[in-house]
Each structure stands twice: as C-alpha cells, then as structure tokens.
Amino acid sequence: MIALIQRVARAEVRVAGESVGAIGPGLLALVAIEPGDGDAQVARMAQRLLGYRVFPDPEGRMNLSLADTGGGLLLVSQFTLAADTRKGMRPSFTSAASPEDGRRGFERLVSRCNEIHPGGVETGRFGAHMEVSLVNDGPVTFWLKA
Secondary structure: OEEEEEEEEEEEEEEOOEEEEEEOOEEEEEEEOOOOOOHHHHHHHHHHHHHOOOEEOOOOOEEEOHHHHOOEEEEEEOHHHHOEOOOOOOOEOOOOOOHHHHHHHHHHHHHHHHHHOOOOOEEOOOOOOOEEEEEEEEEEEEEEEO
C-alpha cells in the first residue's frame, strides 16, 4: 500500500461538478492498493496517516500528527501511484491491485481510519474521474509505504 500525503490548508474532490469530499486544514492522502495488501497493511497505513508528524509545534518544528491536531483527512484512491515506470514511455499497472481488490482495500482503509480518527474521514469516489483541488501547506509532501 502506498500513500502520497500532503499537508493542506484545504482540499476538495469533485465528481461531475459535485463536491464529494472536502476538508479544511489536515492531510490529503492519495492511496494505491497493491497486490497482497491485507489487514496488516491497512492497519499500518492508518497508523501512519494519523501518527506521522508533519504539523508544526509551537516552535515551528514538525512534531505534531493529525491525531494531535484533529485536522481533516481526505482519502482519494489513486492506482497510478503503483505504476511501474522503469521501462519505456508508458506506465505499467501490473503492480497495482485489481479494481475489485483495490476497492476492497481502499474501503477497509477508510473504515479503519474512521474508527480511530474522531474527526472522521472524507473520500473521493472510487473508480470515478475526479478533480482534486488543494492548497498545499508548506509545501509538505511525503510518500509512505505500508
């Protein structure tokens, strides 16, 4: 499981002109499910999303997590993060989970994050063409692997 996380001032996902998920300050996480991802990867990624220290403390150091700040969490499925780009000029997606497994893995991650994040979780729409807008705060962007 891969997540590209961005600390944001705000973020929103729109599908066919309709807002389907939006947050204020918090994290936007673009998530790819890989073959073999199961409960252990879901638990680890949820722990990392909520516990990774990317928010400033009073001294301006990145010492606070999403759990500490109570910020928003916007999860967006993005299988292209699992692409193999080592050869040629076109990405291969053989390293991404099948659409069915991807949906199940993503839904398990959303469910787990909802269980442990009191602020709740917003999402995009799995499999839809989405427009993601954000204001990156920093900019602060990290690639996480579970």
